Amino acid sequence: MAGTTRRTFIAGTVLVSVLPLASARATPEAMAAAIKEVVGDNAIREGRVTLDVPPLIENGNAVPLTVSVESPMSEADYVKAIHVFNEKNPQPHVFDARLSPKNGKAMIATRIKLGDSQKIVAIAETSKGEFFSASADVIVTLAACLEDLT
Amino acid sequence: MTNVLINAPKTAKKGEVIELKALIMHTMETGFRPGTNGRIIPRNIIERFTASWHGSEIFRMDFSPAISANPFVSFFAVASESGKITFRWTGDEGFAAEESVAIDVA
Numbered sequence: 594m595a596g597t598t599r600r601t602f603i604a605g606t607v608l609v610s611v612l613p614l615a616s617a618r619a620t621p622e623a624m625a626a627a628i629k630e631v632v633g634d635n636a637i638r639e640g641r642v643t644l645d646v647p648p649l650i651e652n653g654n655a656v657p658l659t660v661s662v663e664s665p666m667s668e669a670d671y672v673k674a675i676h677v678f679n680e681k682n683p684q685p686h687v688f689d690a691r692l693s694p695k696n697g698k699a700m701i702a703t704r705i706k707l708g709d710s711q712k713i714v715a716i717a718e719t720s721k722g723e724f725f726s727a728s729a730d731v732i733v734t735l736a737a738c739l740e741d742l743t
Numbered sequence: 744m745t746n747v748l749i750n751a752p753k754t755a756k757k758g759e760v761i762e763l764k765a766l767i768m769h770t771m772e773t774g775f776r777p778g779t780n781g782r783i784i785p786r787n788i789i790e791r792f793t794a795s796w797h798g799s800e801i802f803r804m805d806f807s808p809a810i811s812a813n814p815f816v817s818f819f820a821v822a823s824e825s826g827k828i829t830f831r832w833t834g835d836e837g838f839a840a841e842e843s844v845a846i847d848v849a
Contacts, residue, residue: 655811679809683775686807690818695801697760698819703804704811706773 618708619685624678627685628716631676632724637716642727644715653707653737658687662699662717662725666692672699674718681711682737706737745769747842749830754847755822763794763802764817765830767840773808789834792816797826806834822848 619627628637645659664672671694677687690701699717707713710732717725750764767789774786786808794802802818820828829843 682809683773684807684809687809688804688806690802690804692802692818695796695799695821695823696819697821700817700819701804702815702817704815706771706809706811 619680619682621680621712624680624685624714627678628676628714631674631689631716631718635722635724637724637726639726641725642715642717644713644727644729646713646729646731648729648731650707650731650733652735653709653733654735655704656707656731656733657702658705658713659700659702660715660717660727661701664699664717664719666694666697666699668694669720671696671720672717673720675699675701676716676718677705678714678716679705679707679711680713681709682707687713707731707733708736709733745840747830747840749842749844751828751844751846753845754849757822757824757848759822760819761822762817762819763828764815765792765794765842766813766815767832768813769832769834769838771806771808771810771812771814775808787835787838789814789832789838791833793831794818794820795829795831796820797824797828822846824848 641663643661650656660675662672672692675690678685679687687705712728712730714728746768748766752761755761769789772784772787776784778784788808789806792804801820825848827843827845832840
């Protein structure tokens with residue numbers, strides 16, 4: 594490596610250290626692709642969906658998240674599915690839930706992991722084939738999945 | 744050994760919308776974290792959670808590694824008939840757990 598200058602060496606190490614990191618994270622594009630897989634060519638409208646998640650999170654390992662959708666939940670018009678996506682975890686999916694008129698109320702609460710400060714998107718699919726969405730920005734101070742504490 | 748916590752009313756009026764809460768002990772290992780030896784710990788998560796009321800499915804949820812350890816889920820159901828509500832979790836490495844609660848619908 595006689596021809597290696599300090600400059601090319603540094604450029605090389607930067608490339609090596611940046612590339613694996615870039616591929617190990619979902620990106621806003623990956624989230625858009627995951628959403629596209631669910632929604633297809635249908636239009637997504639804002640509204641009807643409420644995504645309740647604290648704006649500032651101390652511990653990304655357990656973030657309380659509630660999704661509720663305004664819907665009569667009758668045989669004629671009900672929420673068929675609720676999907677939640679994220680931007681910067683290793684994978685864009687969070688969960689997919691299937692509902693029916695037997696639920697009476699389209700509301701789900703759970704706890705999720707967040708690897709970074711990011712945007713969360715919830716999408717509701719109605720029995721009529723409409724899609725509604727809501728999003729929330731979350732700031733995380735201690736990210737999930739960093740190290741094995743055990 | 745699995746530990747499950749279910750929170751559901753014991754009685755309900757017919758047609759009433761009730762909240763059901765279920766919590767299960769599980770590490771939900773994402774498959775993205777290195778362990779103390781520097782190697783990635785293999786993924787071990789619960790992939791699916793279902794609930795059935797008297798044998799017919801009323802709710803289904805597919806988890807991803809982004810669900811927290813000891814997954815907690817809360818959802819709603821219309822009280823239809825007296826019987827059992829069964830909660831079932833299945834996942835990686837052949838994980839399967841089931842828990843039922845009885846409910847009286849008047």
